Amino acid sequence: MRFSKLFGKTLREAPADAETVSHKLLTRAGFIQQVAAGIFSYLPLGWRSLDKIRRIVREEMDRAGGQEVNMPVVQPREIWEQSGRADSFIPPLAQFLDRRERPMVLAPTHEEVVTGMAKAGMFSYRDLPFILYQIQTKFRDEPRPRGGLLRVREFEMKDAYSFDADEEGMNLSYQAMADGYRRIFSRCGLNVIMVEADSGPIGGRDSAEFVLPAKSGDDVALVCEECGYAANAEKAVFRKTPNPPERQAALEKFSTPGIETIQDLAAFEGVPRSRTAKAVFYYSSGQVTLITIRGDYEVNETKLRNALGVEEVRLATPEEVRGTGLPAGSASAVGQQSVRSVVDDSIELGSNFLAGANEEGFHLRNVNFPRDFKADVLADVAEAGDGYPCFRCDGSLRARRGIEVGHVFKLGDVYSDKLGAGFLDDAGNHRSALMGCYGIGIGRLLAAAVEANHDDRGMVLPRAIAPYEVYLAGINIEDDGVRTKADELYHSLRDSGLEVLYDDRDEPPGVKFNDADLLGLPLRAVVSRRSLKSGGVEIKRRGAQSVEVVSVDCSVEAARQALETS
RNA sequence: CGGGGCGUGGCGCAGCGGUAGCGCACCUGCUUUGGGAGCAGGGGGUCGUGGGUUCGAUUCCCGCCGCCCCGACCA
Numbered sequence: 001m002r003f004s005k006l007f008g009k010t011l012r013e014a015p016a017d018a019e020t021v022s023h024k025l026l027t028r029a030g031f032i033q034q035v036a037a038g039i040f041s042y043l044p045l046g047w048r049s050l051d052k053i054r055r056i057v058r059e060e061m062d063r064a065g066g067q068e069v070n071m072p073v074v075q076p077r078e079i080w081e082q083s084g085r086a087d088s089f090i091p092p093l094a095q096f097l098d099r100r101e102r103p104m105v106l107a108p109t110h111e112e113v114v115t116g117m118a119k120a121g122m123f124s125y126r127d128l129p130f131i132l133y134q135i136q137t138k139f140r141d142e143p144r145p146r147g148g149l150l151r152v153r154e155f156e157m158k159d160a161y162s163f164d165a166d167e168e169g170m171n172l173s174y175q176a177m178a179d180g181y182r183r184i185f186s187r188c189g190l191n192v193i194m195v196e197a198d199s200g201p202i203g204g205r206d207s208a209e210f211v212l213p214a215k216s217g218d219d220v221a222l223v224c225e226e227c228g229y230a231a232n233a234e235k236a237v238f239r240k241t242p243n244p245p246e247r248q249a250a251l252e253k254f255s256t257p258g259i260e261t262i263q264d265l266a267a268f269e270g271v272p273r274s275r276t277a278k279a280v281f282y283y284s285s286g287q288v289t290l291i292t293i294r295g296d297y298e299v300n301e302t303k304l305r306n307a308l309g310v311e312e313v314r315l316a317t318p319e320e321v322r323g324t325g326l327p328a329g330s331a332s333a334v335g336q337q338s339v340r341s342v343v344d345d346s347i348e349l350g351s352n353f354l355a356g357a358n359e360e361g362f363h364l365r366n367v368n369f370p371r372d373f374k375a376d377v378l379a380d381v382a383e384a385g386d387g388y389p390c391f392r393c394d395g396s397l398r399a400r401r402g403i404e405v406g407h408v409f410k411l412g413d414v415y416s417d418k419l420g421a422g423f424l425d426d427a428g429n430h431r432s433a434l435m436g437c438y439g440i441g442i443g444r445l446l447a448a449a450v451e452a453n454h455d456d457r458g459m460v461l462p463r464a465i466a467p468y469e470v471y472l473a474g475i476n477i478e479d480d481g482v483r484t485k486a487d488e489l490y491h492s493l494r495d496s497g498l499e500v501l502y503d504d505r506d507e508p509p510g511v512k513f514n515d516a517d518l519l520g521l522p523l524r525a526v527v528s529r530r531s532l533k534s535g536g537v538e539i540k541r542r543g544a545q546s547v548e549v550v551s552v553d554c555s556v557e558a559a560r561q562a563l564e565t566s
Numbered sequence: 567c568g569g570g571g572c573g574u575g576g577c578g579c580a581g582c583g584g585u586a587g588c589g590c591a592c593c594u595g596c597u598u599u600g601g602g603a604g605c606a607g608g609g610g611g612u613c614g615u616g617g618g619u620u621c622g623a624u625u626c627c628c629g630c631c632g633c634c635c636c637g638a639c640c641a
Binding site: 007011013014015016017018019028033037047090091108109138142143144146152175209217314404406407440441475477479506508510511512513514517528530531 | 567572576577578579590591598599600601602617632633634635637638639640641
């Protein structure tokens with residue numbers, strides 16, 4: 001491709017509303033263009049990169065046994081009603097009426113349709129297992145798109161779905177996909193970590209995220225560097241440290257004027273927060289729940305959701321708290337029967353806690369569980385944090401920010417059951433297929449690759465996903481001798497199968513060098529009066545300090561070699 | 567959805583009661599050519615939008631819309 005013919009311009013300055021590195025660089029380099037919040041167009045360079053990523057994904061999905069299909073973005077709302085997600089999907093489905101006033105949705109994911117597709121090809125256990133995948137547009141009306149391509153509303157996703165006859169098969173499919181994912185990310189130049197995750201609104205059992213550590217990410221993973229345990233913040237478990245053992249003492253009410261928070265209470269008594277039992281009010285499906293957790297821990301809403309077996313929880317409003325009749329600043333589960341009580345298991349790791357007396361301005365000493373209050377649910381609902389002890393070994397957890405580039409789920413039969421995707425087993429019994437689903441955001445992967453591979457001059461793209469492999473710059477291109485040599489080299493590089501962006505513009509050297517750095521193609525070749533005088537063509541890898549001069553005749557081979565080792 | 571910020575040529579910004587200017591980019595010519603060149607000439611903006619105040623609004627006031635950031639939420 002001749003740069004002089006390439007559509008799109010590089011920008012010296014990034015748009016003021018671009019904040020993250022990848023957003024700035026991809027915009028400046030002319031890869032993408034914003035249309036609305038979280039909605040982007042891809043320009044020729046960006047589309048080529050995206051296509052490289054797609055190709056890698058396809059190869060690995062095929063290798064893992066997947067078969068590519070394509071499913072519609074516009075779907076009848078009806079099938080979402082069947083799966084029970086029409087009203088519960090978060091963010092809410094984008095919907096419209098077609099000309100016959102039939103309700104339609106823009107698909108945010110494709111479990112419903114793929115399950116229907118699978119039904120038509122699955123009658124006997126002999127038809128299983130199989131894996132279907134597609135690379136298709138999704139629309140999710142996110143409340144807050146951010147960071148350019150990092151979180152968008154419309155995006156291309158590779159989504160794969162496995163169908164197996166039994167648990168063992170499902171686990172094998174899941175494993176094959178996870179292995180494929182590792183290969184995909186490594187081929188794209190990303191050093192990702194696989195972390196245990198909560199399955200969220202997709203539903204199902206096990207799930208894992210692939211996270212690229214990056215400061216611009218919005219995902220938090222907790223990683224133990226000793227034993228390798230890794231889980232995201234929603235899921236991570238940790239070892240709770242017990243309080244020193246003590247004999248249980250008798251309840252004792254005392255006056256605490258003006259004390260409403262755990263910090264103040266602990267300070268008032270001169271004890272650490274771990275000696276207090278904190279009461280937190282949550283609201284879920286029509287009722288207020290009182291969570292009791294040790295004062296040094298925080299409630300993790302995902303864990304709470306799972307403990308309660310509900311889809312949504314939120315902090316209760318002051319009015320809702322008042323409705324329970326308990327004083328917010330000095331509440332506890334002690335003596336309460338009417339409010340649902342969830343107790344975090346940290347409460348079992350101590351005795352004689354300080355807690356509210358359920359009377360304005362008073363607290364209790366020596367509160368003990370289960371002597372003084374009951375638990376409707378006793379579970380781990382505490383959020384892990386940086387530095388917390390690993391529950392598996394003696395190490396401690398480190399919190400790392402990152403970008404979630406992929407997610408794999410074992411779904412089991414949650415969709416196949418509701419949508420009737422079953423088969424007859426070898427004994428003639430009807431059984432639901434066991435499913436897995438696996439997603440990779442293609443555009444997000446590009447953004448992540450830029451976040452992970454850049455310097456202060458621009459992108460430093462891995463060869464596998466760079467839009468072109470060689471940036472051939474003709475300096476002093478107005479010189480006929482230079483132009484002739486540069487043209488020749490352009491053709492011979494292309495003839496040898498390399499993808500070349502040939503900067504044949506009539507621009508000063510600085511512009512070309514800067515654009516070369518900005519676009520971040522893996523190799524730069526320069527033909528100029530100076531290079532010809534010193535022997536031929538300058539070859540420089542992006543990111544390398546040194547320049548190599550090779551003869552024009554050897555330059556194609558030199559370029560190939562330099563690319564091999566980059 | 568809560569908090570904050572910003573909307574002026576393609577991009578970055580200034581102007582802030584008398585209907586617009588700078589840098590980059592763009593066009594023409596000449597010069598220049600190893601890290602975003604110089605000179606000269608030129609094209610392009612109903613100042614997000616609706617209303618109000620005023621003789622007069624890009625400028626002041628109110629509403630709305632859009633975009634960005636933090637949080638909530640989420641692949």
